[in-house]
Amino acid sequence: MGTTVVVDGLSVAYGRGEPVLRDVTVTAQPGRVLAVTGPSGAGKTTLLSAMAGLLPPAAGGVAVDGEAVRDRDHAVARGIVLVPQDNGLAAILTAGENLQVALIATGVSPAEARRLTAASLERLGLSGQTDQLVEELSGGQQQRTAIARGLALGGGVLLADEVTSELDAANRQRVLDLLHDEAGRGAAVVFATHDPEAAAACDAELHLVDGRAELVRG
Numbered sequence: 001m002g003t004t005v006v007v008d009g010l011s012v013a014y015g016r017g018e019p020v021l022r023d024v025t026v027t028a029q030p031g032r033v034l035a036v037t038g039p040s041g042a043g044k045t046t047l048l049s050a051m052a053g054l055l056p057p058a059a060g061g062v063a064v065d066g067e068a069v070r071d072r073d074h075a076v077a078r079g080i081v082l083v084p085q086d087n088g089l090a091a092i093l094t095a096g097e098n099l100q101v102a103l104i105a106t107g108v109s110p111a112e113a114r115r116l117t118a119a120s121l122e123r124l125g126l127s128g129q130t131d132q133l134v135e136e137l138s139g140g141q142q143q144r145t146a147i148a149r150g151l152a153l154g155g156g157v158l159l160a161d162e163v164t165s166e167l168d169a170a171n172r173q174r175v176l177d178l179l180h181d182e183a184g185r186g187a188a189v190v191f192a193t194h195d196p197e198a199a200a201a202c203d204a205e206l207h208l209v210d211g212r213a214e215l216v217r218g
């Protein structure tokens with residue numbers, strides 16, 4: 001059985017400010033890719049951050065398999081993987097080390113971490129970059145390394161925030177195919193994107209405007 005994330009009447013504010021996400025309701029279901037679209041500043045990153053347990057609700061909530069998400073540690077323990085917009089990699093580690101450290105932190109043995117790292121970097125076409133420092137990789141290679149790390153973790157939920165923005169056409173298609181493969185293995189995938197074509201190829205779409213859900217497909 002897969003993992004389901006229910007966002008119910010969610011509002012989120014930064015600090016004491018006005019909510020930038022207002023009364024958003026949507027469900028991320030196992031085996032499906034949900035696109036989150038909308039103009040810059042609409043609240044896509046805020047929604048994914050709240051789903052990842054990084055931002056607390058001002059109203060409403062986020063639940064994973066019926067249990068309210070408390071914080072990031074709780075979300076991680078429930079298999080909610082986030083590939084953040086700014087990639088979140090450690091620049092002074094190699095691409096391979098970034099994956100291995102994340103895997104070992106989840107309790108995977110070093111040998112298994114090495115195997116999963118090699119397999120995941122290969123899926124992103126990065127076998128040749130395994131031992132290269134992240135700070136020496138191109139922007140697109142860094143973005144693909146972050147995706148490789150997210151995929152290697154094999155969570156029940158994958159939140160991918162604008163993970164194709166720096167990629168060429170071939171790599172963009174490769175990553176979109178991999179996101180759909182993740183859904184194919186039963187993960188609930190949420191993909192924030194500016195790309196209407198990529199969104200149209202997803203199973204469902206949540207469109208945000210000024211922090212409100214304007215149009216929901218699927």
Ligand SMILES: Nc1ncnc2c1ncn2[C@@H]1O[C@H](COP(=O)(O)OP(=O)(O)OP(=O)(O)O)[C@@H](O)[C@H]1O
Nearest residue numbers: 014020038039040041042043044045046047085162
């Ligand atoms: N750390 C922060 N502190 C205060 N306000 C913030 C913070 N991060 C985002 N915001 C505000 O929240 C709103 C939503 O931002 P968010 O980053 O979620 O939008 P987005 O749809 O992901 O945009 P983009 O497509 O440009 O990445 C914006 O008005 C933004 O200015």
